[in-house]
Amino acid sequence: MTVALKQGSVVTEIGPGGLFHSLLSTVAVHLEGGQWGSRFPHIMNELYQGSLSEANADEAYGEMQKIKTGLSSLGPGNVVWDIENIAKNPPWGKDVGPHVKSMANYYVTTTGRNLVDELLDNLESLKEFGGSLDIISYDGVPKF
DSSP states (O other), X not given: OXXXXXXXXXXXXXXXXXXXXXXXXXXXXXXXXXXXXXXXXXXXXXXTTTEEXXXXXXXXXXXXXXXXXXXHTSOGGGOOSOTTOTTOOOTTTTOOOTTXXXXXXXXXXXXXXXXXXXXXXHHHHHHHHOSEXXXXXXXXXXXX
């Protein structure tokens, strides 16, 4: 299943749901000591559960900046594909391109953008324009 971020009429395709789950699994294991949502509750709980309100946009943006900084200090060998099965490898195995220097640039959307940066951009937009930021199932045609 492909997922996307939706704010108002703007849809940002992420890619397979497992990709987003892997990003947050990596965050939970390496930046939250294995305690999902203990340090970054708005991103890990609220957004991951499907919707982040504008009331928490500032805090969520700050959380995502800290996540990016934390991921920048982790090499690509620190990927966690699934927190429920730490031994599980990504579908492509352990081989990543030479351009991947840290976990902050490990995840790429289906449109070729850095997933961490896409999340920051969407959170910045939520701060500016309000509404909610939602995770939706996506088949290439936005539902309005």
